[in-house]
Amino acid sequence: MIVTCSSCSTRYAVDPESLGHNGRQVKCVRCGHQWFQEPAERSGAALSAAAATEPLGAPKLRRLPPERDSTAVAPAEAAPRRRGVAIGWSLLLVLVGILLAFGYLGRAEIVRAWPPAVKLYEKLGLDVAGDALAGDRVVAGLSLDNVSTERTDGIGGTVVWVRGDVVNRSETQRRVPPLQIELMDGDGNRVSTWTFTVEPAMLEPGATARFETSQRNVPDSATRLVIRAAP
Numbered sequence: 001m002i003v004t005c006s007s008c009s010t011r012y013a014v015d016p017e018s019l020g021h022n023g024r025q026v027k028c029v030r031c032g033h034q035w036f037q038e039p040a041e042r043s044g045a046a047l048s049a050a051a052a053t054e055p056l057g058a059p060k061l062r063r064l065p066p067e068r069d070s071t072a073v074a075p076a077e078a079a080p081r082r083r084g085v086a087i088g089w090s091l092l093l094v095l096v097g098i099l100l101a102f103g104y105l106g107r108a109e110i111v112r113a114w115p116p117a118v119k120l121y122e123k124l125g126l127d128v129a130g131d132a133l134a135g136d137r138v139v140a141g142l143s144l145d146n147v148s149t150e151r152t153d154g155i156g157g158t159v160v161w162v163r164g165d166v167v168n169r170s171e172t173q174r175r176v177p178p179l180q181i182e183l184m185d186g187d188g189n190r191v192s193t194w195t196f197t198v199e200p201a202m203l204e205p206g207a208t209a210r211f212e213t214s215q216r217n218v219p220d221s222a223t224r225l226v227i228r229a230a231p
Contacts, residue, residue, distance in 0.1 A: 001013075001014050001015075001016045001040045002014070003026065003037055005028040005030065005031065005033055005035075006033070006035060007028065007031050007033035008028060008030055008031040008033065010028055010030045010031070012028075014026075014037070016039060016040050019037055019038075019039040019040075020039065021039065022039070023036060023037050023038040023039045024036070024037065025037075141168060141169060141170025141172070141174050142166055142167065142168055142169070142170075142174055142176065142203070143166070143167050143169055144164050144165070144166060144167075144227060145164065145165045145166075145167050145208075146163075146164050146165050147162070147163070147164035147225075147227070148162075148163050148164065149161065149162050149163075149225055150163075151218075154216055155216075156216060156217055157216060157217040157218070158216075158217070158218050158219075158220060159214055159215070159216050159218070160183065160192075160214060160215050160218045160222065161212065161213075161214045162181055162211075162212070162213050162214070162225065162227075163210075163211065163212045163213075164210075164211060164227075165208045165209065165210055165211070166179075166198050166203070166208065166209045166211065167203075167206075167207075167208045168203035168204065168205055168206060168207050168208075169206075170205060171205050172205060173202055173203065173204055173205065174202070174203050175201060175202055175203075176197075176198045176200075176201050176202070176203055176209060177229045177230065178195055178196070178197050178198075178229070178230040179195065179196055179197075179198060179211075179227055179228070179229060179230060180193060180194070180195045180227070180228055180229070180230040180231070181193065181194055181195075181196070181213065181215070181225065181226070181227050182225070182226045182227075182228070183215070183218060183222035183224070183225060184222065184223070184224040184225075184226065185219075185221040185222060185223060185224070186221070186223050186224075188224075191218070191219045191221055191222050192215055192218050192219065192222060194213070194215050195230045196211070196213040198211045
């Protein structure tokens with residue numbers, strides 16, 4: 001039979017016959033607590049046999065491993081899992097926040113790399129303000145198409161002509177800002193710059209405005225052209 005110390009809850013396996021017919025005093029070897037242990041309920045025949053063979057020595061107690069207290073252990077096991085889930089959600093929220101911040105603050109760069117994104121920003125009510133219009137990349141819903149250059153001899157030196165189209169690729173009316181042209185040499189040094197306006201200044205969705213502009217006395221070292229919105 002199994003008996004349990006009421007003081008420290010240590011359990012012991014006890015031979016029922018060692019307790020005799022009337023029970024006896026037992027002692028916990030762990031904490032020293034003593035108590036009177038009643039015998040287990042047995043049939044009349046079994047009790048008579050136990051009484052006839054009752055040992056004179058103290059009952060032998062064999063200590064058993066403590067029972068697993070599921071109510072006490074479960075929360076301890078669940079705590080690391082809860083902390084892991086909380087950390088996972090926190091990291092996810094931080095990542096989402098970073099992506100949203102980049103999507104808002106870097107929207108001009110995103111539109112340059114992926115022009116269709118301008119429609120998404122328009123639906124969200126966000127203006128995609130850019131500081132450059134270069135090549136055929138869209139900035140703020142506008143793009144430059146069919147850009148070409150030509151050098152001619154003019155009075156006092158070389159004249160560079162720049163021609164192209166400004167196209168409104170957005171779904172709303174767009175204002176065409178004044179544009180600035182920079183000419184640079186092979187080392188990236190700016191050798192000439194000027195500003196011009198495009199007519200009409202307002203473009204309906206899908207509309208195109210043709211432009212033509214020139215600059216005199218351009219050094220022959222000019223090899224690269226950049227067009228951006230004028231500051």
